[in-house]
Amino acid sequence: xxxxxxxxxxxxxxxxxxxxxxxxxxxxxxxxxxxxxxxxxxxxxxxxxxxxxxxxxxxxxxxxxxxxxxxxxxxxxxxxxxxxxxxxxxxxxxxxxxxxxxxxxxxxxxxxxxxxxxxxxxxxxxxxxxxxxxxxxxxxxxxxxxxxxxxxxxxxxxxxxxxxxxxxxxxxxxxxxxxxxxxxxxxxxxxxxxxxxxxxxxxxxxxxxxxxxxxxxxxxxxxxxxxxxxxxxxxxxxxxxxxxxxxxxxxxxxxxxxxxxxxxxxxxxxxxxxxxxxxxxxxxxxxxxxxxxxxxxxxxxxxxxxxxxxxxxxxxxxxxxxxxxxxxxxxxxxxxxxxxxxxxxxxxxxxxxxxxxxxxxxxxxxxxxxxxxx
Numbered sequence: 001x002x003x004x005x006x007x008x009x010x011x012x013x014x015x016x017x018x019x020x021x022x023x024x025x026x027x028x029x030x031x032x033x034x035x036x037x038x039x040x041x042x043x044x045x046x047x048x049x050x051x052x053x054x055x056x057x058x059x060x061x062x063x064x065x066x067x068x069x070x071x072x073x074x075x076x077x078x079x080x081x082x083x084x085x086x087x088x089x090x091x092x093x094x095x096x097x098x099x100x101x102x103x104x105x106x107x108x109x110x111x112x113x114x115x116x117x118x119x120x121x122x123x124x125x126x127x128x129x130x131x132x133x134x135x136x137x138x139x140x141x142x143x144x145x146x147x148x149x150x151x152x153x154x155x156x157x158x159x160x161x162x163x164x165x166x167x168x169x170x171x172x173x174x175x176x177x178x179x180x181x182x183x184x185x186x187x188x189x190x191x192x193x194x195x196x197x198x199x200x201x202x203x204x205x206x207x208x209x210x211x212x213x214x215x216x217x218x219x220x221x222x223x224x225x226x227x228x229x230x231x232x233x234x235x236x237x238x239x240x241x242x243x244x245x246x247x248x249x250x251x252x253x254x255x256x257x258x259x260x261x262x263x264x265x266x267x268x269x270x271x272x273x274x275x276x277x278x279x280x281x282x283x284x285x286x287x288x289x290x291x292x293x294x295x296x297x298x299x300x301x302x303x304x305x306x307x308x309x310x311x312x313x314x315x316x317x318x319x320x321x322x323x324x325x326x327x328x329x330x331x332x333x334x335x336x337x338x339x340x341x342x343x344x345x346x347x348x349x350x351x352x353x354x355x356x357x358x359x360x361x362x363x364x365x366x367x368x369x370x371x372x373x374x
Contacts, residue, residue, distance in 0.1 A: 008211050011204045013151075014268055015197050015219030020153055020226060021265025022100040023191025023319070025246045025258050026312045027227050028234035030184040032242035035176035036235045040228060042184045043192075047224040049359055050192040053327050054216045055349045056334035057195055061202045062209055063341025069199050069276035074329055077336040082329060089325035094196060094273045096318025098296040099303060101262040102128045103311055104245055108255045108262075111248060121304055125297065131263075132293035135270045153264070156257040157226065160250060161233055168236030175239075186370050187312055190319025191227060194219070195326050196272040213347040244311045320370040324363035331356045 031039030060073055068076070070090050075083035106124020107117045198216070205211050234242055238249045247258040270292050277288035303309040334351050 004208055004211070007205055007208050008215060011201045011211065011215045012219045012222075014200050014204060015194050015215065016222050017153075017264035018194040018197035018268040018272075019192060019219070019223040019265070020261050021097060021191075021269075022104050022262050022311070023187060023193075023315055024223075024227055024230060024261055025104060026187045026244065026315045027184070027191055028231045028238070028242045028246040029244045029312055030180070030187045031231045032172075032235045032238070032240055033177060034180040034183050036173045036231060038176060038181060039184045039188065039231055039235075042188045043224055043227055043231075045362075046185070046188045046192050047220065049327070049362065050189075050194075050323075051217070051220040052349070052355075053330050053359075054194065054198065054220055055213065055347075056351060057198050057330045058201075058212050058216045059345050059347065059349055060330070060333050060337045060341075061198060062212060062345035062347070063337045063343050065343050067199070067203065069272065070195060070326065070329075071276060073333055073337075077333045077340060078329065082332070085325055086329055089322045089329070090196060090273070090276060093193065093318055093322025093326070094269045094292075095296050095299060096314055096322065097190070097269050098128075098266060099300045099309075100311060100314045100318065101266040102297065102300045103303075103314070105259055105262050105266075107245065108247070108258050112252055112255050124300065128293075128297040128300065131266055131270065132289070132297070134267060135274060135293050136289055152260050153257065154226075156254065156260070157230060160254055160257065161229060164233050164237045164250070168233065169239065170236075172239035173232070173236050182369050183316075185366050186316030186320040188227070188319070189323045189366060190315045192220070192223060193319060193323040193326075194223075195323070195330065197268055199275070200268070200272060210346045317370050320363075320366040324367045327363045328360045331359060 027039065027043075057070075057073075060077070061068075064073060064076065071083045071086040074086035078086075102124040103120070105127050106122070107120035109123040109127065110117050110120040113119070113123075201212070201215060201219075202209075205215065230246075234246045234249065241249065243249050245258060247254045274288045274292035277283045277291055278285060283291075303314075331351060334349075335356070338348070338351075
């Protein structure tokens with residue numbers, strides 16, 4: 001395999017691995033509440049929005065010389081206020097994701113080892129400490145684990161598809177509950193969100209930037225297909241009995257699916273946050289590592305004192321707020337980068353004012369729903 005193909009696979013793996021994390025495990029639950037076809041509509045809508053936003057951000061990165069994380073791009077094209085919003089969205093989104101991963105992995109390990117969730121908190125804490133050690137190794141660890149983690153995820157999904165396909169019940173897929181009609185939006189937005197991996201993709205594609213557009217398209221479409229088929233199988237099999245962490249309803253073997261999806265995404269997002277603190281905030285490695293690894297662990301410990309923070313509530317809140325704010329900023333950055341960029345990009349995507357307004361309204365409505373109506 002030549003160097004170009006290796007870089008393409010590595011870059012796509014980082015993007016897919018960031019996408020397919022805790023969110024995929026929450027999609028069947030919200031789909032079982034609102035209805036599979038309602039969730040499918042959201043997957044298509046949100047998927048198109050995220051694909052366009054990823055392409056815009058990819059173009060921003062290609063128009064800008066030097067290494068930056070998202071807040072760095074925001075400062076260059078939107079000023080200090082833009083950087084502040086991007087910092088908030090980045091930290092809020094990644095912290096939300098990591099807290100969800102610690103919760104989900106802790107409970108998954110407890111389910112595997114003890115057959116119940118009683119040790120989920122303790123195992124979550126221990127796992128977070130283990131991940132902190134991996135994150136100290138930075139991008140080297142990311143490249144080592146991301147590709148194999150993604151392949152293992154897809155392999156396990158194929159097993160789930162063929163094992164449970166014969167047990168799917170049509171009535172589980174056709175029911176709709178309009179009282180939960182907006183429930184899937186935040187969770188699916190969280191599941192599709194991979195903005196934070198794009199600067200890492202740019203680093204991997206150094207001297208092969210012509211692959212960026214293809215990587216973003218493939219890396220966004222694969223999770224959309226994955227989520228649709230996974231929700232189809234799980235909801236069709238379990239119906240209203242679908243648990244918040246979907247793999248719990250499939251048996252212990254497939255709980256590994258959840259662990260690996262969250263593991264690869266945890267490593268990718270944790271590394272992106274650490275790089276953000278290093279590159280754009282000029283922090284020393286030790287301080288950046290502490291903020292990216294141990295602070296989320298502290299937040300996880302605090303959330304366990306409240307019954308409000310369930311698995312899907314964390315996903316929905318993190319997705320709507322972080323992706324909503326960042327999505328709007330990316331479109332604004334893309335418009336400015338076309339005029340202010342200091343490098344000719346390998347591709348360019350047209351962005352119109354009506355599209356910017358439409359996407360912004362959808363993102364804002366998602367944020368309002370999570371805060372005031374859920």
